[in-house]
Amino acid sequence: MPPDITAKQAGSDKDLILANVALLYYGEGLNQSDIAKRMDVSRATIVNMLRDCRDRGIVEIRVNGDMLSSSSLSRDLCAKFGLEDVYIARSRSPGKGKADRKETLEQVGRVAGMALINIVSAGDTVGVAWGETIKAMCTAVPRQPVEDVTVCQMIGSMVSDRVPASEDCTIRIANRLDAQCYTLHAPASLSSSTLAAQLRSEPMIASQLGRLQDLNLAVFSIGNTDHSTHIVSAGIASSAELDQAVCSGAKGIVCCRFIDAEGQHINLPSDERTVAITVAELAAAKKKMLVVAGEDRAEAVLAAIKGGLVTHLCVDEALAAAIVA
Amino acid sequence: MPPDITAKQAGSDKDLILANVALLYYGEGLNQSDIAKRMDVSRATIVNMLRDCRDRGIVEIRVNGDMLSSSSLSRDLCAKFGLEDVYIARSRSPGKGKADRKETLEQVGRVAGMALINIVSAGDTVGVAWGETIKAMCTAVPRQPVEDVTVCQMIGSMVSDRVPASEDCTIRIANRLDAQCYTLHAPASLSSSTLAAQLRSEPMIASQLGRLQDLNLAVFSIGNTDHSTHIVSAGIASSAELDQAVCSGAKGIVCCRFIDAEGQHINLPSDERTVAITVAELAAAKKKMLVVAGEDRAEAVLAAIKGGLVTHLCVDEALAAAIVA
DNA sequence: CATCATTATTGACAATTGTAAACCCAAAAG
DNA sequence: CTTTTGGGTTTACAATTGTCAATAATGATG
Numbered sequence: 001m002p003p004d005i006t007a008k009q010a011g012s013d014k015d016l017i018l019a020n021v022a023l024l025y026y027g028e029g030l031n032q033s034d035i036a037k038r039m040d041v042s043r044a045t046i047v048n049m050l051r052d053c054r055d056r057g058i059v060e061i062r063v064n065g066d067m068l069s070s071s072s073l074s075r076d077l078c079a080k081f082g083l084e085d086v087y088i089a090r091s092r093s094p095g096k097g098k099a100d101r102k103e104t105l106e107q108v109g110r111v112a113g114m115a116l117i118n119i120v121s122a123g124d125t126v127g128v129a130w131g132e133t134i135k136a137m138c139t140a141v142p143r144q145p146v147e148d149v150t151v152c153q154m155i156g157s158m159v160s161d162r163v164p165a166s167e168d169c170t171i172r173i174a175n176r177l178d179a180q181c182y183t184l185h186a187p188a189s190l191s192s193s194t195l196a197a198q199l200r201s202e203p204m205i206a207s208q209l210g211r212l213q214d215l216n217l218a219v220f221s222i223g224n225t226d227h228s229t230h231i232v233s234a235g236i237a238s239s240a241e242l243d244q245a246v247c248s249g250a251k252g253i254v255c256c257r258f259i260d261a262e263g264q265h266i267n268l269p270s271d272e273r274t275v276a277i278t279v280a281e282l283a284a285a286k287k288k289m290l291v292v293a294g295e296d297r298a299e300a301v302l303a304a305i306k307g308g309l310v311t312h313l314c315v316d317e318a319l320a321a322a323i324v325a
Numbered sequence: 326m327p328p329d330i331t332a333k334q335a336g337s338d339k340d341l342i343l344a345n346v347a348l349l350y351y352g353e354g355l356n357q358s359d360i361a362k363r364m365d366v367s368r369a370t371i372v373n374m375l376r377d378c379r380d381r382g383i384v385e386i387r388v389n390g391d392m393l394s395s396s397s398l399s400r401d402l403c404a405k406f407g408l409e410d411v412y413i414a415r416s417r418s419p420g421k422g423k424a425d426r427k428e429t430l431e432q433v434g435r436v437a438g439m440a441l442i443n444i445v446s447a448g449d450t451v452g453v454a455w456g457e458t459i460k461a462m463c464t465a466v467p468r469q470p471v472e473d474v475t476v477c478q479m480i481g482s483m484v485s486d487r488v489p490a491s492e493d494c495t496i497r498i499a500n501r502l503d504a505q506c507y508t509l510h511a512p513a514s515l516s517s518s519t520l521a522a523q524l525r526s527e528p529m530i531a532s533q534l535g536r537l538q539d540l541n542l543a544v545f546s547i548g549n550t551d552h553s554t555h556i557v558s559a560g561i562a563s564s565a566e567l568d569q570a571v572c573s574g575a576k577g578i579v580c581c582r583f584i585d586a587e588g589q590h591i592n593l594p595s596d597e598r599t600v601a602i603t604v605a606e607l608a609a610a611k612k613k614m615l616v617v618a619g620e621d622r623a624e625a626v627l628a629a630i631k632g633g634l635v636t637h638l639c640v641d642e643a644l645a646a647a648i649v650a
Numbered sequence: 651c652a653t654c655a656t657t658a659t660t661g662a663c664a665a666t667t668g669t670a671a672a673c674c675c676a677a678a679a680g
Numbered sequence: 681c682t683t684t685t686g687g688g689t690t691t692a693c694a695a696t697t698g699t700c701a702a703t704a705a706t707g708a709t710g
C-alpha cells in the first residue's frame with residue numbers, strides 16, 4: 001500500500017477503531033475480554049485503547065454540576081442571603097476524621113470547576129483572581145468550549161512559594177473554555193504608589209484594567225485577616241498596614257483589598273501600590289462567584305455577601321454550615 | 326429535625342453527596358477504597374453510589390462521534406459520492422470470525438445513535454422511519470436535549486414479530502432529545518387503496534403527513550429486494566407485487582416504497598395502500614441519514630445515493646468497503 | 651408498640667481491570 | 681548487514697471493582 005496517501009489519515013483510522021471500542025465498552029457495557037476476543041487482540045491492548053480514548057478526548061466523562069447546588073443546605077443559604085446558587089463541596093463524612101485543609105481545598109476546587117461551567121454563558125467576559133483556592137479550582141475546570149468568552153486576569157502577577165505563577169489560573173481557565181485570554185502584565189504590588197500609578201496608566205495595562213470595569217462574571221476567593229503571613233510575605237501589605245486594617249475593622253481580603261464587616265472597601269496606603277480590580281468594579285460585575293474553603297473564613301464570606309460582592313458561592317459543607325449559623 | 330421541611334429536599338441532599346463522590350472518583354481519579362475511607366462507609370456503598378450516579382445522570386459518559394466519521398474509508402466515500410459525512414461501525418477485526426449479523430446491526434445502531442446527535446441541530450424537524458436497523462439505533466441514542474426539535478414518524482405503524490412497536494423508535498428518539506413527538510396513528514399498509522386514501526385525508530393523519538413535507542432531517546434504513554419474507558409477511562407488498570417490482574428493476578425498499586438502481590421511485594399498486602412518507606418528500610429533506618448494516622445491501626445503498634436520497638451515511642465497515650468498490 | 655415491608659449497608663468472594671517487564675517487528679541509523 | 685530505537689503488543693501478576701446474600705436501618709401500618 002502507498003504510505004504517502006494513508007499517512008495523513010493513519011491517525012484517524014486508528015481513531016475509528018478507538019471510538020468503536022469506546023462505544024462497545026462505555027456504550028454497550030461489554031467487558032474488555034469480550035471486546036478483545038471480537039477484535040482479536042489481547043485484553044491489554046483494549047485497556048490501552050480505552051486509556052487512549054480518555055486521554056485523547058474520544059470519550060468524555062462529565063459530572064452534572066447542578067446536583068452540587070440542590071441540597072437543602074445550599075437552598076437555605078440562597079434564601080437567607082438572596083444568592084443565586086450555592087455549590088457545596090463535601091469530601092468527608094462530617095465529624096469523622098480531621099478535616100485536612102488540603103483535602104477540603106481540593107474538593108472545593110473541583111466543585112467550583114464544575115460550577116464555573118454552569119455559571120459562565122456564551123459571550124461573557126470573565127474576570128479571574130488568583131490564590132491557592134483559585135488555583136485549586138482552575139485545575140478542575142472541565143474542558144468545555146463556550147462561545148465567545150473572554151477571560152481576564154483581575155489581579156497583577158506575583159511570585160509566591162505558596163501559589164504558582166499568577167497568570168496560570170487565567171490561562172488555564174481560558175484554555176478549558178476555548179476563550180480569548182488577557183493576562184495582566186504587571187506586578188500586583190509595587191514598592192511605590194507613584195510607580196504603580198504610572199503603570200496603571202500605561203496604555204497596555206490601562207486597556208487590560210479597562211476590561212475589568214465591565215465584567216459579566218468575576219471569579220475570586222477571599223482571605224481572612226488572621227493568617228497574616230501570606231498577605232505580608234506576598235508584599236500585598238506591610239505588617240503595619242495589616243495592623244492598621246484590622247484596627248479599622250477589616251474582616252477579609254478580596255483581590256488584594258481589605259473589606260470591613262459590611263463588605264465595604266477600607267482604603268489604605270497599600271491600595272495605591274496595587275494593580276488589581278477595585279472593590280467597586282468587582283461589585284459592578286453581573287455575576288460574582290466566590291470560592292472559599294475552610295470554616296474559619298465564615299466571617300470574611302459573610303462580609304463579602306453583605307457588601308453585595310457575591311451572587312454565586314462555592315464552599316465546603318462545614319463553611320456553609322458556619323455561614324447559615 | 327422537622328422531617329416535613331427537609332422531606333422534599335431529602336433526595337437532593339443525597340444527590341449532593343453522590344455528585345461529590347462522582348467528582349472524587351471520575352474527576353480526581355481516587356479509588357473507591359480511599360473514598361470509602363474518607364466518607365466513612367464501606368466500599369460497597371461507594372460502588373452503589375457510583376452506579377446511582379450513572380443511572381441518574383449525575384455522571385455522564387459520552388463518546389465523541391466525530392471520530393467515527395474521520396477515517397480514510399469514510400473520507401473516500403464522502404469524496405466519491407459527495408456525501409457530507411460517513412460514519413463507520415467496526416465491531417470486529419475484519420476477516421476474523423463470522424460477522425454475526427446481529428452483532429453488526431447493533432454496532433451500526435450504536436454508531437448511528439452517536440451520529441444522530443452530531444447531525445441534528447436546534448430547531449430541526451426530524452423524520453424517523455422504523456425497522457430492525459432503526460430499532461437498533463434508537464436504543465443507542467444518548468440522552469442529550471436539543472432545543473426546539475420535533476420528531477415525526479415517517480411510516481405508519483405495524484405489528485411484526487421481528488420489529489417491536491413502530492412508534493417505539495420515534496418516541497424513544499424524541500425522549501432522548503427532549504423533543505416534541507408526533508407519531509403516525511395509522512397502519513403502514515391497508516387492505517384497500519380506497520381506505521388508505523380516506524385515512525390519508527383524515528385531518529389528524531393529514532396534518533401528521535403534512536409535517537413530513539418539510540423535514541430538516543430524515544433518518545431511515547433501506548432493505549434489499551432479496552430477503553422477501555420480511556416485506557411480504559409485514560404486508561407491505563404481496564408476493565406478486567414484489568415479483569413485479571423486481572422485474573421493473575427494484576433494487577431497494579425505502580420507507581415501504583421501491584426504488585430502482587438509479588434511486589427513482591417505482592410506482593406500484595402497493596403504494597396506494599401505504600401510509601408513509603413518499604420518496605419525493607424524502608428526497609426533499611435537507612439532511613438525509615441512511616443507516617444500514619450488512620454487505621449484502623451495497624446495491625440498495627448505491628441506488629439510494631444515486632437517487633439523491635442520502636447526505637449522511639452510517640454503515641458497517643464491510644458494507645462501506647463494498648460500496649466504494 | 652410490635653410487625654411487616656422497604657431500602658440502604660456491609661463483608662466475603664468473584665470478576666474485571668490496570669500494570670510492568672518482556673517481546674516483537676519494522677523503520678532508521680550506523 | 682547488523683544494531684538501535686520506538687511503537688505497539690503480550691503475558692503474568694497485582695490491584696481494583698462488582699456482586700450477592702446477609703444484616704441493619706427506616707418507616708409505614710395495624
